[in-house]
Amino acid sequence: MMRLLVVETRRLWLRRLTWFTLFAGLLVIGLTGVATWQQAQPVSAAEQAQSDNDYQQALKDWQANGEQMLKDCLQQQAEAQKTDPKADFQCQAASQAPQREWFGRQPPSFLEIAQNTTRNAALTVGFLVFLIGASAVAAEFTTGAIGTWLTFEPRRLRVLTSKLVATGVTGFLASAALVALLVGTTYAISRYAGTVGALPSDGLRALGLLTLRVTAAATLAGLVGASLGALTRHTGAAIAVALGYAVAIEGFVRAWKPELAPFLVDPNLNAWIGGQSTYSVPLCSTNAEGFYSCTYVEHTLWQADGARFGGIVVALLILAALWAFRHRDVT
Amino acid sequence: MSGAPAIETSGLRKTYRTRRGRQVAVQGLDLHVPAGGVHGFLGPNGSGKTTSIRMLLGLINADSGTMTIFGHPVPDDLPAVIDRVGAIVESPKFFPAFSGRTNLELLAGAIGAPKSRVGEVLEATHLADRAKDHYAAYSLGMKQRLAVAATLLKDPDLLIFDEPTNGLDPAGIREVRDTMRDLGQRGKTVLVSSHILAEVEQVADTVSIIGRGHLLASGSVSTILGSQGTTVVRVGVSEPDRAATLLAYEGWTTRREGTHLVVEGASDPAAVTRALALAGLYVHELTPVVPDLESVFLDLTTHEQLGAPPTSRASRWGGRK
Numbered sequence: 001m002m003r004l005l006v007v008e009t010r011r012l013w014l015r016r017l018t019w020f021t022l023f024a025g026l027l028v029i030g031l032t033g034v035a036t037w038q039q040a041q042p043v044s045a046a047e048q049a050q051s052d053n054d055y056q057q058a059l060k061d062w063q064a065n066g067e068q069m070l071k072d073c074l075q076q077q078a079e080a081q082k083t084d085p086k087a088d089f090q091c092q093a094a095s096q097a098p099q100r101e102w103f104g105r106q107p108p109s110f111l112e113i114a115q116n117t118t119r120n121a122a123l124t125v126g127f128l129v130f131l132i133g134a135s136a137v138a139a140e141f142t143t144g145a146i147g148t149w150l151t152f153e154p155r156r157l158r159v160l161t162s163k164l165v166a167t168g169v170t171g172f173l174a175s176a177a178l179v180a181l182l183v184g185t186t187y188a189i190s191r192y193a194g195t196v197g198a199l200p201s202d203g204l205r206a207l208g209l210l211t212l213r214v215t216a217a218a219t220l221a222g223l224v225g226a227s228l229g230a231l232t233r234h235t236g237a238a239i240a241v242a243l244g245y246a247v248a249i250e251g252f253v254r255a256w257k258p259e260l261a262p263f264l265v266d267p268n269l270n271a272w273i274g275g276q277s278t279y280s281v282p283l284c285s286t287n288a289e290g291f292y293s294c295t296y297v298e299h300t301l302w303q304a305d306g307a308r309f310g311g312i313v314v315a316l317l318i319l320a321a322l323w324a325f326r327h328r329d330v331t
Numbered sequence: 332m333s334g335a336p337a338i339e340t341s342g343l344r345k346t347y348r349t350r351r352g353r354q355v356a357v358q359g360l361d362l363h364v365p366a367g368g369v370h371g372f373l374g375p376n377g378s379g380k381t382t383s384i385r386m387l388l389g390l391i392n393a394d395s396g397t398m399t400i401f402g403h404p405v406p407d408d409l410p411a412v413i414d415r416v417g418a419i420v421e422s423p424k425f426f427p428a429f430s431g432r433t434n435l436e437l438l439a440g441a442i443g444a445p446k447s448r449v450g451e452v453l454e455a456t457h458l459a460d461r462a463k464d465h466y467a468a469y470s471l472g473m474k475q476r477l478a479v480a481a482t483l484l485k486d487p488d489l490l491i492f493d494e495p496t497n498g499l500d501p502a503g504i505r506e507v508r509d510t511m512r513d514l515g516q517r518g519k520t521v522l523v524s525s526h527i528l529a530e531v532e533q534v535a536d537t538v539s540i541i542g543r544g545h546l547l548a549s550g551s552v553s554t555i556l557g558s559q560g561t562t563v564v565r566v567g568v569s570e571p572d573r574a575a576t577l578l579a580y581e582g583w584t585t586r587r588e589g590t591h592l593v594v595e596g597a598s599d600p601a602a603v604t605r606a607l608a609l610a611g612l613y614v615h616e617l618t619p620v621v622p623d624l625e626s627v628f629l630d631l632t633t634h635e636q637l638g639a640p641p642t643s644r645a646s647r648w649g650g651r652k
Contacts, residue, residue: 007440144424154389154409329391
């Protein structure tokens, strides 16, 4: 088994598509770096002067009209409370004096940018690793090389298991490298711009855990790709199944039955990466006067929910792939 | 397992699901390939040769029947015997973007063969100077040679070549033929499936002929050819028309072929000579007509296509050896 694993891992790294995919990942990191560069720039004197001016203008406006605006707001609220006693227009908050920090751009710190870019890169990195896994397995069927392979090692479960493990190892290394490069690039840019900001240990720890979660999710995406590659036996078909599911099933089910969100990939992925994700379920009824109205009840999916869902889905796909590879003819 | 036949199948059956229902590819195939020498596995296109080989190698599942390789039941016990089997099924199939050497190194790695073995088999198949080229850039002949090289990585006792000369030029065909003959002479068992009979006839010691997925004839080449060859003689005789009438009266089937007569059913040619001489007709030429494998094959498979029962012909050739 170890021998097969070594050979499969070597084959994966010899494939042009693996390197092409990593190169595509580098391009994405480069584009992200451009956006990071723009965000991390310190505030220029012209920007500072403009925001000072905007603040003074708003303050003057509030001093002249603030009291009247509060009165108008309270009056409208009182009108609304005649039909709905619970109506609350948040008039005090809306009419408070403008604060200086509301105006002008504050360059985000390294930790803020890194958290955002890492979170946003999860889908891209996951897709690239999915592609590596799907094409590595499916190409063997497309070229017919799997038949030659099985005349050297006929134990099919071993053969596919070695391919899946090799995909997992390669996917982990590739995604870890890409995420590490992304975070490193972000730090280098922030440092060059002089806007690194504070680096508290809990912030660094949170960023470290986030990169691990993104890497783990991308590794699972690679295993999903490899499993779909074995099931569909064609890279294009594996991609079509994944994209078709994402667009048709996820989108349709979310719109049609929002209460099924705990069984969908997107909210669970967000929960896993971001710590939690919320979804709203409408509760609709018709009152005595015949008015139909809905209230939205918010539910939360937690990180553990996302982890459990991801684990179960990947395990089921792997089992299906192993079963199919064990029993289907190789022609 | 010493002394066991290289391959033995019994009642092997395989059907495929198609749009028009189930299609039978192999039906009750009983195959016996003795260990050592070259065994031709003959049949027209679509007769079930490749399907049978794929079942033997565990690539597709049989519906029913049993198979053994060197006495090991397959596919269950295939891992125990696979190191003794090298196979090329239909066309060679490797990773097109990898070089010939890389493809072989991956296969060698899978079976734990030393890297030096890759160089040896590349040399043996005259591919060493093109070993770094991508497989996709190889000619069909080179691909075939790489496939042979792959089978030799294991130094197998049984080599299965499925249509090994497809697409090869005459030099390539000769090379493959020489390789098979050489392997057979070294005590290896070579099962070569083909519908090109002349090439098989030149190298095979024994053959099995199948049609529509079942065995039509099996045995040594000389037995199969001889059993038909002794029954037909070509006779040069004075007054061939009178001779034909006489021989027909004596129970032989004859036909004119130019100035000669072709006499069928002449299991004892001397009896023909004697009958003609007694009637005062003198034979100046008597040649046994020895059929080639192609005529035997065509005779068997043509009847098969017409729907005649195959069992009668299988027994006609003496069945399995």
